[in-house]
Amino acid sequence: MSGYLSGLLAMLSINVVVAYAVFMPASAGLLNLGVAGFVLLGAYTAGALTSLGDWSLAPALLAGAATAGLIAFLISFAILRTRGIYMVLATFAFAEVVAGVLLNIPSLGGAAGLSVMAYAGLPVVVPCAAAVVLLMVWLMRTRFGLAVRALHDDESVANLFGVNLRLTQVVAFTIGGAIGGLGGGLLVHQFNFIDVQSTGVLFSIYVLLYVLMGGTQTVWGPLFGAVFFTLVPEGLRKLSELDPSLKFLEGGRYMVFGLAVVLLMMWRPQGVITRTLMEALLPGRSARRTT
């Protein structure tokens, strides 16, 4: 496989992992505009362990995910006190605080960023992404998944029917944080580098947008969103190289993504992949069970 294709596949895998970090809380009705915070936590933990602590890659990735998950668990009680726009703002503020703290730890490189030696190639990144997808598919079929979907559709009715609101949301937020941490660990070891600037506000915005674009009703939405976000701008860039008259496509390749989001919110605000679509595609018992 050429270097170009393997780079693209690695980026796609990481985008898929991070997508599920946003999807898990979003599927319980919690919007996270601060996924960069969890990604940074996982990236700096895993990166510091392999570069400064001589850990091998697998335990470092797990430790990164665990740290991000633990922090997500601890702050979830505070963040879940807020609702609606306040929650969007609180997660946003959380990511900024994480970035601010990391900037002020000189041993982690500060503003210059953290470089690591250990490399996570395709044999690590792709199975990790596959494992996250399978975990989420399984999780959404459990009783917990049912509770999450009930909360997503109507919080007060779900509560009335005995779904433990607080517990379900805390668990969903924590799992999301841990997956974000895993994504961060993969990111830093794929590029051998991470800094606070490149994983900032814009990163959080992009991930939230492509997850909502795919749709939060089913577990397949984020997968669609991540594939679209990775491949369409890249395809446009390739197209712009073919002919000088198509040069404008290169500068405007993310414009297409923005336009797609705006138009989708008009005509299909629930996202591209919905439950009815999945039922039409996969008729039968299993499809009914997952809806």
Added chain:
Amino acid sequence: MQLLQQIINGILLGGILAFVAVAFTLTIGMLNFLNFTIPALFMLAGMVTWALSTAGPHFLGLGWHWLPSVMVGIGVAVLASLLIERFTYRYMKARFGDATEHALPLVSSLGFLIVFEHGASALWSSDPQRFELPFKNTNLEWGGLIFGIPHLVSLFLAIGLVVLLKAVLERTRLGRALRAIAENPNASSLMGVEVQRIVPLVYVIAGMLSAFAGILYAFSYGTVTPFMGDAIATDAIAAMVLGGLGNIWGAIAGGLVVGLVKVLAISTFGAEIEKIPVWGLLLLILIVRPTGLFGQTQLGKGKF
């Protein structure tokens, strides 16, 4: 003297932040909507003004006098804001019934932010552009202290506009209609308020405020980039939260506080510390006291 100059710098930076914060707080108070296109409008006005007033090979490089350029810059931002209204507020009522639905206009506005920023970088490239200022000197010296004129203008204009806005909201028929929409758009529509006609006005005001701020920012720093709105907008969001969502005087006060904290923290501890005091405080406020530091908001209260 050094400290006094820093405090002045902080207040002056706060003047521009206050402008943007008022734009944010207005849309959130009236329409219950965090408008992420504000940084895009800020940028658009600044870049159009630069492009028109600077002669060159770039798009719209006509070399106009600065005054018509500024007016066209503001006009473009207002038109863009009206376009955005068609695609965000109009579709707010597209109910599909789940918990992430309230985020619909927020998501559309983030989409627009990407469209405008990448559109501008496709037109004018993403490199920072030098803005040759039409004025010889943009600083005012008085008693050994330096005041940036665009900042001063921004601060006084912001205060003046807020006084005007408050008067309109409290005294006029239009203001009553706006407050009714903030309270409950459906009920006010039933009571004969023409919601679809009045809401675009909020977007016009927000567009004008962001455009003014963007042009004043471009004048005072002498550079424009397609992404110049992002950092200012994050600070302005902090200022808005500090003042309480929907509270316009709070937004001005919040802007001044954030400007001061930023400048003082940077001059005391270095540039890397700035995020911790502002955003740490903010996270705490959001969790403990979501109405902000200045008490109950007047607009859009009891919505969450």
